Amino acid sequence: MTCVMATVRTPRGSWIAEGLRALRDGGVEAVRIELLAQALGVTRGGFYWHFSGRQALLEDMLDAWERDVTTAVIEKVEAGGGDARTRLRRLFSLAASGDGLLTDLHTDSAVRDWARRDPAVAERLRRVDNRRMDYLRRLFGGFCADPEEVEVRCTLCFTVWIGNRLLTVDHGGRSAAEVMELIQQRLLR
Known part of the structure; x- marks a missing residue:
């Protein structure tokens, strides 16, 4: 019998929310993939399931901020x-x-x-x-x-x-x- 484990990914929204928190607390320079992954308790690899890179995250953060305000x-x-x-x-x-x-x-x-x-x-x-x-x-x-x-x-x-x-x-x-x-x-x- 083969056991298949489901992959659990950190939701895209969690990355965006954590990015906004980092922006709020430390400015745009603090929005770094490694630090966000650390804060979320996950690996950096999960980031790339949702974003092509840091710039894509920054754009999505601005989109979320704009929508919310x-x-x-x-x-x-x-x-x-x-x-x-x-x-x-x-x-x-x-x-x-x-x-x-x-x-x-x-x-x-x-x-x-x-x-x-x-x-x-x-x-x-x-x-x-x-x-x-x-x-x-x-x-x-x-x-x-x-x-x-x-x-x-x-x-x-x-x-x-x-x-x-x-x-x-x-x-x-x-x-x-x-x-x-x-x-x-x-x-x-």
Whole structure:
């Protein structure tokens, strides 16, 4: 009797998730096949079942990041329905909750850092940021008639979201969460 053992492969998504974790924690230089395999507890050979090389993994990582911070977020916000203010509140809540890559500002920051050194990544980031801004414009445009006001609110909203993690300031007795709530109230007027 012949015994055949099934080959168990590490799923493609595990390699991508581990690559994104490495990017977040150490920058694009930390996304190395050997280190990823070590972190996953597998051999490097399994990597090549899914990817032709490191560049293919990097592309798939960017695809996953882009999907998670655009399409998936928009779908979550839209799924609950409601008017534009309600959807913006849902978006703000999602951003504050830590749910998914939307709020993984460390990954977003790592992609932004990578984009400073790689024109192709910079173009991808521009596309993602434009899609995010277009969505914000649509939502703010749902209750703001003035296009200039829409652009100001969208830019402030996006800038606060991206830049807030860089601040290490005291807010005069208020918590950062309280200040974010005040900002949201102003933006939703």
